[in-house]
Amino acid sequence: MLGLCCVLIMVALDQTVVGTAMPTVVADLRGFALYAWVGTSYLLTSVITVPIFGKLGDDHGRKPFVLAAIALFTAASMLCGLAQTMPQLVLARALQGVGGGMLVATTFACVPDLFPHTAERLRWQVMLSASFGLANAVGPSLGGFLTEYFGWRSVFFVNLPVGLISLACVWRFLPVIRQAARPPSRLDWQGAALIALFLGSLQLAVEWLPQHKPPLLLGLLAALSLAALLALIWWEKRSPNPLLPPSMLAHPGLAPLFGLSLLMGFGMFAVMYYAPLMFQAGFGLSPNQAGLLVTPLVVFITLGSMVNGRIVQRLRRPTRLLTLGLLMFALTAALLTRATPATAHWLIIANMMLGGLGLGLLMPNLTIFVQQLAPRQQLGVSTAMLQSTRMVGGMLGTAVMGVVVSRQFQHGVAAMLEARHGGAWQSWLADPQTLLNPAILAQFRLAAAAAQPEALLAATRLQLVDAIHLSQWLVAILLLPGLWLARKVPAIQLSSMISAEAPRHD
Structure with a gap:
């Protein structure tokens, strides 16, 4: 668990410090046209690799992939810090996203492997929340401090010592656990290729829309994305070993949770990427000052998660926490549209606290509910699908809001x-x-x-502040369908084991 906590610290540090440093990065490398791509390239490669390694972890055990992911993520972080141009940085972030996708697919699924009983697992979740919160608490401020006093490259190099500690702990202590005695099944490479084609063409179409690319090219990309999606649905229904099991997508309890994860990722990344831009370029604040304003959001994600762990088992309808968290975060996005350079900083901080609490009620409960409803032999796939939908939402959030902000x-x-x-x-x-x-x-x-x-x-x-205000209004509005999805989640009992099937320990 200490090794897994270090892994979460590394991933959380990367997510929080980079957002604060990004305005300075694009100013130094002179590549505002690729601003969104630094985030979306990471998310794009992550979302492609997450379902693949979720499935591989179910079949082969998760430890080998956790070790490979830590090594790849750490090496890619070093390449990000050494980048001399924006295209180099985007490519290094894409490689980092492969490692990040492997980590997300395997690390979260290790916890129910180790602690199948829900009550026990929830107690250990406090440890995970504390480690995630430690990184989130210092991330924005650390990103601003390092950027201002040591340069933006140090923001990526901070992953190196954490990565080495993670590698040592996981190598020494994490057991190899397989969920079934059956031989590993053949990976659905056709499904993986169709996922990559669908998401890649969709991302290019969204990114190139405001850049006055030929309409024929944009139309072809949109058509390719739609065709890949239809082919993916057709293939997964007929594949003997589907990467995205259709039964899971049609599950009456899991489907709305995946939808909520998509919306949450859209809103969270749209806020975390463009609020620092508004504070620095719009309000004229330094990276360090902007980091201090964003810090309460991520700190209160952790506090909300810890509070959630104490109360979720005591509620007759724990799914109502999803509605509460969604409303709180949507309100934060709406209130950001009222922020101006004259707004008192304590008001911005209070708003960020509100949004963090909302996300703290959403993020852990989505994971808990999915792992409770999914069959044990599909824990890796179901957890990976949850993280994939969050990343797809984040990819669309940064890209679509980038288009909105840029055009406006x-x-x-x-x-x-x-x-x-x-x-x-x-x-x-x-x-x-x-x-x-x-x-x-x-x-x-x-x-x-x-x-x-x-x-x-x-x-x-x-004008820049007004453009970002418009993007946050859109975030608040687009989160509202989540209220309907939250009502579709069935009643869940949190006192039972995930499954009676015993895993194999190798």
């Missing part, structure tokens, strides 16, 4: 400059890097010395 910001700046007869500054101000990179900012002030540069910069910041 560019249109707003163009209208603002036209009203001020300042069209000459369009090339400078239509790129948020001007607001983030001190060197570019100094050049702009010198070039526009006779055109009131501070007034232009203030108006540009306001």
Whole structure:
């Protein structure tokens, strides 16, 4: 369990420190066009690998894949820190996503392997929540501190010592547990290829939409994505060993939980990636200050998870916690649309606390309920599908909101400059890097010395804030269907074993 906690710390650190550092990264490498890709490349490769290694873990035991994932994730973190261009960083993050997907697919499923009784498992969840919270608590502030005083590359290098500790603990202590005595089945490589084709073409279509790519190319990508999805559904119904079992997708209890996970991932990543951008480029705060504002969100995810572990077994209808958590996080996204540079920081912090508590009621309960409802021999697949849907939601959240923010910001700046007869500054101000990179900012002030540069910069910041406000309104609205999904989750008893079938210990 100590080894698994170190793994969670490494993954959580990477998720939280990178978001705070990203505005500085794109300013240094001059690649705002690829801003969303730093996050979505990680999510894209993760979501493809999660179901594959969830299935492999069920068949072969999870320990070998946990070890391989730690080694790959740590090496890719080093490559991220050494990147010299944005395309290099995106490729390194994609490789890191493969390791992250393997970790997510195997680490969470190790816990019910070790502790099949629900009550015992919930007690150990406090330890996992504490380790996850430790990383979440220090992540945003650590990301801001390291970026400001040691450079953004140190944000990725911080994974190296944690990765080595994780590797040593897991290698020495984690047992190899297989869920069935049957021989390992053949992997559904056709299903894996169709998943990659579906998600990859969908991601490219969303990313290229605001970049004025040829309509024919966008149409072909959309058609390819739809065709791959239909082929995936057709194949998985006929495959003797499907990567995504159709019976699990049609399960009346599991299907709404997967839907909630998709919505949660969409909202969480849309907030965690674009709130720091608003605080730094829109409000003019330093990376360290922005990190301090985001920290309460992730700290209270942990506190909410710990509170949840104490109360979830005492409730007759524990599924109601899903509705409460969803409403709290949707309210946080809605309140972010009211934040301005003049808003008191304590109000922003209180709002982030509210959202963190909401996510703390959502995230652990989705895992607990899925593992309670799924057959034991499919624990890895069901847990992997839950994490996959969250990652797909996160991928869509960062990409779609990136399109919304980019288009709204560019249109707003163009209208603002036209009203001020300042069209000459369009090339400078239509790129948020001007607001983030001190060197570019100094050049702009010198070039526009006779055109009131501070007034232009203030108006540009306001346009960026308005664009991010629009994205957060959309997040709040898109989370509302989750209330209907939460009502579809059946009543769950949390006092029984996951399954009576005994696993094999090798």
